[in-house]
Amino acid sequence: xxxxxxxxxxxxxxxxxxxxxxxxxxxxxxxxxxxxxxxxxxxxxxxxxxxxxxxxxxxxxxxxxxxxxxxxxxxxxxxxxxxxxxxxxxxxxxxxxxxxxxxxxxxxxxxxxxxxxxxxxxxxxxxxxxxxxxxxxxxxxxxxxxxxxxxxxxxxxxxxxxxxxxxxxxxxxxxxxxxxxxxxxxxxxxxxxxxxxxxxxxxxxxxxxxxxxxxxxxxxxxxxxxxxxxxxxxxxxxxxxxxxxxxxxxxxxxxxxxxxxxxxxxxxxxxxxxxxxxxxxxxxxxxxxxxxxxxxxxxxxxxxxxxxxxxxxxxxxxxxxxxxxxxxxxxxxx
Ligand code: DP6
Numbered sequence: 575x576x577x578x579x580x581x582x583x584x585x586x587x588x589x590x591x592x593x594x595x596x597x598x599x600x601x602x603x604x605x606x607x608x609x610x611x612x613x614x615x616x617x618x619x620x621x622x623x624x625x626x627x628x629x630x631x632x633x634x635x636x637x638x639x640x641x642x643x644x645x646x647x648x649x650x651x652x653x654x655x656x657x658x659x660x661x662x663x664x665x666x667x668x669x670x671x672x673x674x675x676x677x678x679x680x681x682x683x684x685x686x687x688x689x690x691x692x693x694x695x696x697x698x699x700x701x702x703x704x705x706x707x708x709x710x711x712x713x714x715x716x717x718x719x720x721x722x723x724x725x726x727x728x729x730x731x732x733x734x735x736x737x738x739x740x741x742x743x744x745x746x747x748x749x750x751x752x753x754x755x756x757x758x759x760x761x762x763x764x765x766x767x768x769x770x771x772x773x774x775x776x777x778x779x780x781x782x783x784x785x786x787x788x789x790x791x792x793x794x795x796x797x798x799x800x801x802x803x804x805x806x807x808x809x810x811x812x813x814x815x816x817x818x819x820x821x822x823x824x825x826x827x828x829x830x831x832x833x834x835x836x837x838x839x840x841x842x843x844x845x846x847x848x849x850x851x852x853x854x855x856x857x858x859x860x861x862x863x864x865x866x867x868x869x870x871x872x873x874x875x876x877x878x879x880x881x882x883x884x885x886x887x888x889x890x891x892x893x894x895x896x897x898x899x900x901x902x903x904x905x906x907x908x
Contacts (some may be wrong), residue, residue: 575750578617579728582751583672586721590675595641596637597711601703601736603695604636605769605880607827607872608808609834610731610744612791612800616784618752619731622791623804626743626760626811627735628769633689635702639670640703642680644650650684666705673709681712695771696783696874702729703736723756732783742816743808762815766885770898773875781845783875789841794897796840803833809866824870824882829871838875849877862894 577585604627612622642648647670649656649663656663666683674681685704687697706726710717717725719737727734729745735742738759747755781789790797807830814823838845852873859871859881868892871881881898883891892898 577751594712597708598638599704599707600636601700602629603700604629604735608811608830611834612787619727620752621746623707623801624746624808629739635704636686638684639706639708640682642682647680648682698730699732699736702726702733768883770881772879774855775849793842794840796837827872828870838855852877855879
């Protein structure tokens with residue numbers, strides 16, 4: 575039987591303690607090497623397949639929760655007050671309300687994203703992970719990492735992976751209440767591994783991941799193949815990580831991303847997240863690769879590329895892509 579978020583949380587946390595005075599937390603953004611695309615339960619964000627990502631070090635979201643002195647909930651995003659009926663504020667307040675008592679005092683939430691706006695990265699993963707970590711502190715929940723990840727997942731699926739740094743696997747789980755669908759870190763250090771962000775097009779994406787996934791699952795005949803391929807890719811990427819086999823990792827991650835996009839394109843109405851500039855950039859990646867540089871790409875539900883390469887090829891990659899934004903992933907491997 576399907577459960578609501580509130581039912582799952584009430585079952586896991588029957589006695590909510592009192593609110594604290596102030597809490598603050600940071601969570602990194604992440605990029606999936608094996609993608610999450612499709613839900614077996616849309617209310618709880620339970621995925622059809624397992625996925626694996628790399629977290630982006632100090633790039634992410636910092637969130638502070640304090641008592642509100644105005645008698646109502648207040649939400650600030652990057653220093654600016656957000657009106658209560660704004661969809662962002664509504665999502666944040668609805669998530670917080672899952673953890674507070676009926677009569678609890680209103681709160682003030684301040685969220686800052688330090689992801690450069692030029693990076694074209696979504697902030698829902700780091701946003702819900704940071705919010706969950708801050709809530710754990712503010713309401714003295716004392717949650718285990720598994721539960722923090724499972725609850726962050728209820729805000730946004732990919733947030734389950736942003737609870738950790740480094741390489742992270744999100745187990746799809748089988749339970750109806752989703753409490754076995756959480757992420758765990760993979761204990762691997764790879765100091766030479768690099769991720770670069772290639773912003774090729776601007777403008778808000780037209781279809782968010784939630785509706786894009788739903789449309790693909792509902793209308794794309796090709797989606798039938800996706801869970802099988804994703805599970806295979808997940809195992810191959812784990813093997814490649816264990817062996818530090820960069821070529822195998824890059825090939826599998828790129829193939830996984832492009833297979834996801836092929837499935838999206840096969841939806842109706844078609845879901846094409848690419849712009850002409852995205853295709854041109856893909857061709858430049860393939861050209862450089864044909865010259866012997868092990869460079870691979872991955873893409874999410876948007877037009878921008880993320881490049882995967884090794885530190886020893888940094889100069890060649892930067893020569894070919896002077897506009898590349900590198901990201902600080904040194905910390906998790908330090
Ligand atoms: C393509 O986690 O943003 O980036 O669970 O509906 O909030 P919701 O979706 P979201 O989807 C991310 C999709 C992806 C692939 C991935 O990060 O695994």
